[in-house]
Amino acid sequence: MAPELVVDPDVPPPARLSGYLLHTPRLELSGALFAAATLALAVIGLRDFPLITEAVSDRLLLGAVALALPPLLVATLAANLAWAWDGRYPLRYGLQTGATGALIMLFCTLAGGEWWFSTMGGLAFGVGATGGLWYLTLRTHGSAPGWVALSLAMVAPLASLWGLFGDNSEHWLNVGLVSLVTFTVASYGFLFFVDTPYQRAVGISGMRHMAAFIEFYSTGDGRRLTRALREICQTVRVESGWASLRRDGEPLAFLAIPGLHPGPLGELGGSNLPSKIDPELPGLGFALHGATTNDQNPLRAEDVNRIGNAMAEAA
Incomplete structure (x- = not known):
C-alpha cells in the first residue's frame, strides 16, 4: 500500500522559471476589462439589432441581459464548482474569457457587416464561436473533465443566442448553433490530439499536469502538482x-x-x-x-x- 501523500504548504515557486510566466490581470482589472468589452459590444455590435426603439438604453439593457449575464453566471458557476473535480478556476479566469469572447463577437459583427452577409449573422457566428474558447480555458486552466467542460462551455453561448434570436430570428439562431457546435467540437478535437500522445506515453492527462504546473509556478501552491507527479512516479533503488x-x-x-x-x-x-x-x-x-x-x-x-x-x- 502506498504511503500517505505528504504535501508541503505553500512554498516560493522557482523565481528563475516563474519569471517567464505572463501573469493575467487580477480580479478587479479583469472585471473592468469584461465590462468595457461587453459595453463596446452592446453599443457598437447591436446598432443594427431590430429593437422597438433606437434608444441606447435599450441596447445596453439587451447587452446586459443577453451578452453580459450568461458568461458572468458561467464564470461564477465554474469558480465555485471547480473543487468538485479538484480543479482551480478563479473568477478572474472566467471574466477574462468573457472579455475575450466579447471582443471576438464584436469583430465578427463588424466583419459580417463589412465583408459577410449581415451584422446579425456575424454576431450569431461570433456568439457560437465563444463556445470553443470556454472549452479550451476550462480544460487547460481549470482541469475540468471533458464532459464538464463541454457542458459548461455550451451554457453561455446558448443563453446568449436564445436571448438575441430566440423569438423571431430563427435563421440567425441556426447560424449561431452551427457555429457553436463547430467551434466546440474543433476545440475538443484539438485538445484530444494534443493530449492523447502525452496520455499514452505517461498514463494520465497532460491537461491536468499543465494546469498543476501553472498553479504552482504562479501561486506557490504545490498540492495539485505533488499529487499529479505522484501518479507517474516509480519506486527505484538508487546508489549514492x-x-x-x-x-x-x-x-x-x-x-x-x-x-x-x-x-x-x-x-x-x-x-x-x-x-x-x-x-x-x-x-x-x-x-x-x-x-x-x-x-x-x-x-x-x-x-x-x-x-x-x-x-x-x-x-
Whole structure:
C-alpha cells in the first residue's frame, strides 16, 4: 500500500522559471476589462439589432441581459464548482474569457457587416464561436473533465443566442448553433490530439499536469502538482557515493553524491536537495550533483532525508 501523500504548504515557486510566466490581470482589472468589452459590444455590435426603439438604453439593457449575464453566471458557476473535480478556476479566469469572447463577437459583427452577409449573422457566428474558447480555458486552466467542460462551455453561448434570436430570428439562431457546435467540437478535437500522445506515453492527462504546473509556478501552491507527479512516479533503488573526512575519529566534513537529481521545483517536495540533505550529514556537509537526470527527481523531502541518513550511518 502506498504511503500517505505528504504535501508541503505553500512554498516560493522557482523565481528563475516563474519569471517567464505572463501573469493575467487580477480580479478587479479583469472585471473592468469584461465590462468595457461587453459595453463596446452592446453599443457598437447591436446598432443594427431590430429593437422597438433606437434608444441606447435599450441596447445596453439587451447587452446586459443577453451578452453580459450568461458568461458572468458561467464564470461564477465554474469558480465555485471547480473543487468538485479538484480543479482551480478563479473568477478572474472566467471574466477574462468573457472579455475575450466579447471582443471576438464584436469583430465578427463588424466583419459580417463589412465583408459577410449581415451584422446579425456575424454576431450569431461570433456568439457560437465563444463556445470553443470556454472549452479550451476550462480544460487547460481549470482541469475540468471533458464532459464538464463541454457542458459548461455550451451554457453561455446558448443563453446568449436564445436571448438575441430566440423569438423571431430563427435563421440567425441556426447560424449561431452551427457555429457553436463547430467551434466546440474543433476545440475538443484539438485538445484530444494534443493530449492523447502525452496520455499514452505517461498514463494520465497532460491537461491536468499543465494546469498543476501553472498553479504552482504562479501561486506557490504545490498540492495539485505533488499529487499529479505522484501518479507517474516509480519506486527505484538508487546508489549514492560519499566520502567522510575525520580527525581523531570525529567527522570534519562529508562529501555526499546522492544518486538523485537535485530537483527543479524550487522548495517543493524533494527539490533543492543540497539544503534538505545537509542536516542529515555529519560534520560540514557538501552535497554534489550526481550523475543523474530529471528522470530521478525525488518526489518527497522524506526520500532525501532517508538517503542522507543512510549515507551518514554507513560512514
